[in-house]
Amino acid sequence: MTEHANHQNGVEPATFAFAPDYLRQAEQFIAKYPPGRQASAVMPLLDLAQRQHGWLPRAAIDTVASMLEMPPIRVQEVATFYSMYVHHPVGEHHVQVCTNLPCWLRGSDEVVRACHDVLGVDPGSTTADGKFTVAEVECAGACVNAPVVQIGDDYYEDLDYETTKKILEALKRGEKPQPGSQTGRQCSCPAGGPTTLKKVAPATGGA
Amino acid sequence: MPKLTIDGIEIEVEPGTTVLQAAEQLGIEIPRFCYHERLSIAGNCRMCLVEVAPGPPKPVASCAMPTADGMIVKTDSPMVRKARKGVMEFILINHPLDCPTCDQGGECDLQDQAMLYGCDRGRFHEEKRGVQDKDFGPLIKNFMTRCILCTRCVRFATEVCGVPDVGAIGRGEHTEITTYLDRALASELSGNLVDLCPVGALTNKPYAFSARSWELRRTESIDVLDAMGCNIRIDTRGSQVMRVLPRVNEDVNEEWISDKSRHACDGLLRQRLDTPYVRRDGQLRPASWAEAFAAIAGRVKGLPGGRIAAIAGDQADCESMVALKDLMTALGSDNLECRQDGARVDPSVRASYLFNSTLAGIEAADALLIIGANPRWEAPVLNARIRKRYLTGKLKTGVVGPRIHLTYRYDHLGEGPAALKEVAAGRHPFFEVMKHAQRPMLILGMGALTRADGGVVLGEACKLAYAAGLIKPDWNGFNVLHTAAARVGGLDLGFVPGRGRGLADLLADAGTGAIEVVYLLGADEMDMTRLGKAFVIYQGHHGDAGAQRADVVLPGAAYTEKDATYVNTEGRVQNTRMATFPPGEAREDWKIVRALSEVLGHRLPFDTLAQVRSRLVQVNPVFAGGEVTHAAWGAFGESGTLDPAPFLSPIQNFYMTDPISRASATMAECTRVFIMAREAQGTGTHG
Ligand code: SF4
Ligand code: FES
Ligand code: FES
Numbered sequence: 001m002t003e004h005a006n007h008q009n010g011v012e013p014a015t016f017a018f019a020p021d022y023l024r025q026a027e028q029f030i031a032k033y034p035p036g037r038q039a040s041a042v043m044p045l046l047d048l049a050q051r052q053h054g055w056l057p058r059a060a061i062d063t064v065a066s067m068l069e070m071p072p073i074r075v076q077e078v079a080t081f082y083s084m085y086v087h088h089p090v091g092e093h094h095v096q097v098c099t100n101l102p103c104w105l106r107g108s109d110e111v112v113r114a115c116h117d118v119l120g121v122d123p124g125s126t127t128a129d130g131k132f133t134v135a136e137v138e139c140a141g142a143c144v145n146a147p148v149v150q151i152g153d154d155y156y157e158d159l160d161y162e163t164t165k166k167i168l169e170a171l172k173r174g175e176k177p178q179p180g181s182q183t184g185r186q187c188s189c190p191a192g193g194p195t196t197l198k199k200v201a202p203a204t205g206g207a
Numbered sequence: 208m209p210k211l212t213i214d215g216i217e218i219e220v221e222p223g224t225t226v227l228q229a230a231e232q233l234g235i236e237i238p239r240f241c242y243h244e245r246l247s248i249a250g251n252c253r254m255c256l257v258e259v260a261p262g263p264p265k266p267v268a269s270c271a272m273p274t275a276d277g278m279i280v281k282t283d284s285p286m287v288r289k290a291r292k293g294v295m296e297f298i299l300i301n302h303p304l305d306c307p308t309c310d311q312g313g314e315c316d317l318q319d320q321a322m323l324y325g326c327d328r329g330r331f332h333e334e335k336r337g338v339q340d341k342d343f344g345p346l347i348k349n350f351m352t353r354c355i356l357c358t359r360c361v362r363f364a365t366e367v368c369g370v371p372d373v374g375a376i377g378r379g380e381h382t383e384i385t386t387y388l389d390r391a392l393a394s395e396l397s398g399n400l401v402d403l404c405p406v407g408a409l410t411n412k413p414y415a416f417s418a419r420s421w422e423l424r425r426t427e428s429i430d431v432l433d434a435m436g437c438n439i440r441i442d443t444r445g446s447q448v449m450r451v452l453p454r455v456n457e458d459v460n461e462e463w464i465s466d467k468s469r470h471a472c473d474g475l476l477r478q479r480l481d482t483p484y485v486r487r488d489g490q491l492r493p494a495s496w497a498e499a500f501a502a503i504a505g506r507v508k509g510l511p512g513g514r515i516a517a518i519a520g521d522q523a524d525c526e527s528m529v530a531l532k533d534l535m536t537a538l539g540s541d542n543l544e545c546r547q548d549g550a551r552v553d554p555s556v557r558a559s560y561l562f563n564s565t566l567a568g569i570e571a572a573d574a575l576l577i578i579g580a581n582p583r584w585e586a587p588v589l590n591a592r593i594r595k596r597y598l599t600g601k602l603k604t605g606v607v608g609p610r611i612h613l614t615y616r617y618d619h620l621g622e623g624p625a626a627l628k629e630v631a632a633g634r635h636p637f638f639e640v641m642k643h644a645q646r647p648m649l650i651l652g653m654g655a656l657t658r659a660d661g662g663v664v665l666g667e668a669c670k671l672a673y674a675a676g677l678i679k680p681d682w683n684g685f686n687v688l689h690t691a692a693a694r695v696g697g698l699d700l701g702f703v704p705g706r707g708r709g710l711a712d713l714l715a716d717a718g719t720g721a722i723e724v725v726y727l728l729g730a731d732e733m734d735m736t737r738l739g740k741a742f743v744i745y746q747g748h749h750g751d752a753g754a755q756r757a758d759v760v761l762p763g764a765a766y767t768e769k770d771a772t773y774v775n776t777e778g779r780v781q782n783t784r785m786a787t788f789p790p791g792e793a794r795e796d797w798k799i800v801r802a803l804s805e806v807l808g809h810r811l812p813f814d815t816l817a818q819v820r821s822r823l824v825q826v827n828p829v830f831a832g833g834e835v836t837h838a839a840w841g842a843f844g845e846s847g848t849l850d851p852a853p854f855l856s857p858i859q860n861f862y863m864t865d866p867i868s869r870a871s872a873t874m875a876e877c878t879r880v881f882i883m884a885r886e887a888q889g890t891g892t893h894g
Contacts, residue, residue, distance in 0.1 A: 071387070072387050073376075073385075081378045
């Protein structure tokens with residue numbers, strides 16, 4: 001059974017209000033949409049609330065709903081659909097392992113195993129020191145470089161057991177590993193380098 | 208207009224018709240779960256797959272596929288059958304297959320369609336998902352593991368109820384239907400969710416595990432718990448009404464009924480009067496019919512007619528009212544009253560007390576002024592029609608009366624008669640809105656008409672109707688919303704006092720002793736202390752206020768126990784049908800009056816229902832039935848001073864408005880959950 005229906009984790013704040021600088025950003029998002037279409041700003045507002053609070057409490061859903069004149073259940077639907085919104089406190093590093101079909105075919109089981117070996121926890125739990133939360137998520141939208149893990153705002157791609165382990169250990173030491181493909185692939189080029197348009201000088205940069 | 212071929216038959220349809228609707232026009236049934244003709248299209252169950260050419264070489268969802276010219280549709284090809292089988296297999300992966308213990312069994316879309324498209328064994332060996340049950344309130348039992356996520360309930364709550372508290376949260380296999388924060392769904396129409404849910408996820412809570420659909424006897428009838436005359440089906444087993452369901456009538460209730468109409472039926476078993484009673488030594492004691500009649504005769508015989516009065520209650524049927532009227536006339540009395548709430552409606556102009564635009568007419572209206580009514584509580588299904596029209600964006604609504612949550616937006620013009628006067632005099636901007644509308648209408652509620660100055664309010668409304676152009680050759684926008692099912696019938700057959708008198712006069716006379724005998728025909732919603740020392744005869748079905756005050760009680764039949772005529776607020780003549788027998792000694796009401804007339808020496812000249820009904824037609828040809836007829840317009844209402852007090856709805860608790868709903872345990876539970884809890888919080892419809 002899933003637990004997203006009942007916000008009963010014992011740490012729900014009674015109220016939520018945007019801090020001034022978050023509120024300013026929220027207003028900017030709302031202003032982007034024509035009058036009567038404020039509901040379009042629901043996702044960025046939820047994201048702001050989560051950034052402010054660390055996770056998304058129910059009170060924040062109510063706040064966003066009333067700011068956008070939406071029925072709270074509509075906001076809750078959005079907030080529970082995307083695994084990027086979390087409804088309970090998470091560790092400093094939120095390790096979101098994609099286990100959807102393409103990632104699974106490309107070895108996400110190994111990634112999960114690496115998490116277990118390095119952090120000692122399985123998806124759905126947080127390490128005792130509160131530093132890492134491991135979660136299993138649906139398609140992260142980066143299947144081309146499967147398997148994929150999202151940690152905080154960064155994507156780590158083309159993973160296997162070893163590279164996952166390295167990344168997690170680096171994080172443990174307080175370092176910030178380089179995000180992006182771990183096999184050196186450029187963006188989502190074919191593995192092993194471009195097969196077409198070879199004469200065109202590739203643009204620099206990119207993850 | 209696109210012309211297409213479905214299963215080899217050519218058909219031309221309106222542009223915008225979907226393939227599923229076109230097939231339906233040809234009588235070809237396509238299985239479906241999420242599609243419902245009164246809700247928006249979701250297209251998420253995929254049960255309605257068909258093969259369409261030209262188009263992609265895969266089956267398409269016919270409910271969401273618009274028809275196009277030259278389309279060739281196959282609804283029963285091998286590919287279609289295989290695809291639907293596949294869909295069914297997927298749906299059943301997570302379904303518990305617990306039909307033997309499921310209340311929906313026997314009337315379940317999933318069960319029926321699984322007979323056609325299901326496999327005889329499953330290929331899914333993993334664990335099925337489990338879903339925690341939710342709280343949908345005292346009327347809806349849920350078993351969310353059975354849910355197939357068609358989202359009909361979400362769309363119904365959002366679109367029809369206007370109470371957007373149901374949603375689908377989570378994603379993929381983890382999706383669950385829930386109410387927001389797992390709170391009871393606070394809509395007066397919530398019971399309809401049970402009918403809409405194609406599986407056994409949402410079922411009727413009070414009826415849970417009490418009967419199987421195939422054991423029930425069905426009787427088509429009419430609801431009388433408000434004045435809309437919703438068409439219902441009464442399901443009975445033996446002598447008990449097990450449940451009440453809506454019947455489709457596009458002109459009246461489409462296919463909805465309110466929670467009170469549906470769930471007050473347990474009140475039919477409680478507090479029933481099943482034998483006559485006579486008061487002796489201050490105590491009501493059971494008696495035989497002969498004793499009861501003798502007690503009445505002893506008091507009435509020899510009394511001048513002017514000293515007798517009769518008051519008909521909110522659920523009195525036309526047959527018993529005409530019989531009682533004839534009896535009273537024979538006794539020499541014109542002290543009749545069918546407006547126990549003192550409503551100042553004018554019985555002489557029929558158009559002055561009808562919902563002239565008709566209920567379906569709401570869907571043509573483009574401006575609406577609600578005066579002293581809370582349609583959400585007085586007629587929830589009518590309110591849903593207003594909301595339906597509002598959702599098209601073509602209706603502008605104004606309200607004079609309490610500020611309540613009506614499920615649509617409106618301009619609040621004021622609380623009381625002052626605002627109405629402003630509009631009627633053309634001094635308020637809303638007057639212009641009405642004036643420039645094509646189909647403007649007003650709804651005048653009992654909150655405005657039952658006041659002492661109700662006649663003046665009626666006059667102002669009449670003035671407004673003229674001034675704002677509500678009366679056109681092909682449109683009458685003047686509407687009275689009644690709350691009593693008996694009211695229009697009573698007015699139609701002239702169950703009103705002679706000599707221009709009203710309820711207040713009758714009660715004053717009873718108080719002074721000028722009226723010595725009062726016959727209450729199911730009248731319970733009045734202040735019994737105002738009857739003074741009068742000898743009170745109460746004929747009705749429940750031991751409520753009237754019976755408590757009575758000196759003689761005559762046990763009558765509830766609306767489920769008689770073939771009776773009611774006229775709804777728009778003037779539609781409809782009949783209830785006997786679904787069960789009245790309990791014990793109780794009898795059909797007109798028969799009681801007929802029997803009493805004989806004892807009183809004024810034998811009424813009818814012995815059969817057909818004869819009473821022809822008497823009704825004799826009194827007023829509208830009782831011949833048929834389509835709702837246009838009532839002639841004329842001037843009405845009084846002039847005088849208006850009391851500045853705000854209009855208040857006559858209904859303070861939607862769930863308990865009459866003897867049946869007051870006797871219902873289910874309605875008591877709804878009152879506790881929806882009215883008392885909310886009053887404690889200071890929110891709710893009056894918030
Ligand atoms: S509860 Fe019933 S109506 Fe609602 S989504 Fe589930 S199956 Fe459909
Ligand atoms: S399946 Fe993992 S990113 Fe799409
Ligand atoms: S009925 Fe067409 S997809 Fe559900």
